[in-house]
Amino acid sequence: MYEERASRLAGAVVWTNTPSASPRAFPVLPDGCMDLLYSEGRLLVAGPDTRAHVPDGPPVTWSGIRFFPGAAPALLGVPAHELRDQRVELADLWPASEVRRLIDRITAAVQPATALESLALERAAPPDPELRRLVTVLAAGRGVAATADELGIGARQLHRRSLVAFGYGPKTLARILRLQRALALALEGVPYADTAARTGYADQAHLAREVREFTGSTLRDLLLNRRQATATPRTGPADPVHRTRSAEPQGRPSARAP
Numbered sequence: 001m002y003e004e005r006a007s008r009l010a011g012a013v014v015w016t017n018t019p020s021a022s023p024r025a026f027p028v029l030p031d032g033c034m035d036l037l038y039s040e041g042r043l044l045v046a047g048p049d050t051r052a053h054v055p056d057g058p059p060v061t062w063s064g065i066r067f068f069p070g071a072a073p074a075l076l077g078v079p080a081h082e083l084r085d086q087r088v089e090l091a092d093l094w095p096a097s098e099v100r101r102l103i104d105r106i107t108a109a110v111q112p113a114t115a116l117e118s119l120a121l122e123r124a125a126p127p128d129p130e131l132r133r134l135v136t137v138l139a140a141g142r143g144v145a146a147t148a149d150e151l152g153i154g155a156r157q158l159h160r161r162s163l164v165a166f167g168y169g170p171k172t173l174a175r176i177l178r179l180q181r182a183l184a185l186a187l188e189g190v191p192y193a194d195t196a197a198r199t200g201y202a203d204q205a206h207l208a209r210e211v212r213e214f215t216g217s218t219l220r221d222l223l224l225n226r227r228q229a230t231a232t233p234r235t236g237p238a239d240p241v242h243r244t245r246s247a248e249p250q251g252r253p254s255a256r257a258p
Contacts, residue, residue: 011068047083048167
C-alpha cells in the first residue's frame with residue numbers, strides 16, 4: 001500500500017510503500033523529481049528519470065522523500081545529470097561513516113519516512129526562487145526561449161543550470177512536465193484528444209508518441225496500470241508540478257543499486 005503526504009520541506013512529498021498482495025511491479029515514470037530512499041538498512045538516491053523505470057527484486061517496504069524539481073542536488077552536493085536514470089547508494093556520494101550514522105538513526109525511528117524528512121530539513125539549502133520560477137514557467141507550457149527571456153538569462157545559461165538542477169535540459173524538463181499534466185487529465189477521464197489539446201500537444205498522435213518515448217507504453221496501458229496499482233491518483237502538494245506516479249514506488253531502486 002502506498003501512502004504520501006506533503007512534507008514540511010517546501011514542495012516535497014513524504015511517502016511510504018509497503019508490499020501489496022499483487023506481485024506485479026508497476027513502472028515509475030519520469031516526473032522531474034529526485035528521491036531519497038530508505039529500506040532495510042539502506043539509503044539510496046533515485047536520480048532524475050528520462051524513461052520509465054521498472055523495479056525488480058523481492059517486494060519490501062520503502063520510505064522516501066520526493067524533492068521538488070531542482071531541489072535535491074543542492075542537498076546532495078552532486079549535479080543532477082551525474083545521477084540521471086540511476087539509483088545510487090548514498091554512501092557513494094557521502095562519507096560512508098556519515099551515511100552509516102544516518103542509517104542507524106533512521107532504522108531506530110518509529111517512522112523512517114519522518115526521519116528521512118527530518119534529515120532533509122536539516123540539510124536542505126534555502127529554496128532557489130529562480131529555479132522554482134523556471135519550473136513554474138515551463139509547467140505552464142511556455143517554450144524554452146520564452147522561459148529564458150522571462151528569467152532574464154541566455155539559452156545556454158538556462159541549459160547549463162537545468163543540467164545541474166534537473167539532470168537534463170529545459171526542453172526535456174518541459175516535455176516531462178507536460179506529460180505529467182496530460183496523465184493527470186487522462187486519469188480524471190478527460191478524452192485523449194481533449195487531453196492533448198489542453199496540454200499543448202499538436203494532436204492526439206503527438207501525445208501518443210511522447211507517451212511511448214518516455215514510458216515505453218501506450219496511454220491506455222499506463223492508465224490501466226495506474227488503476228490496478230491504486231484507486232486514487234497520487235499527486236504532490238499544491239505546486240505547479242502534478243506528479244502522477246503510475247508506479248508502486250517500492251521498486252524505485254533498480255538492479256543498478258548493489
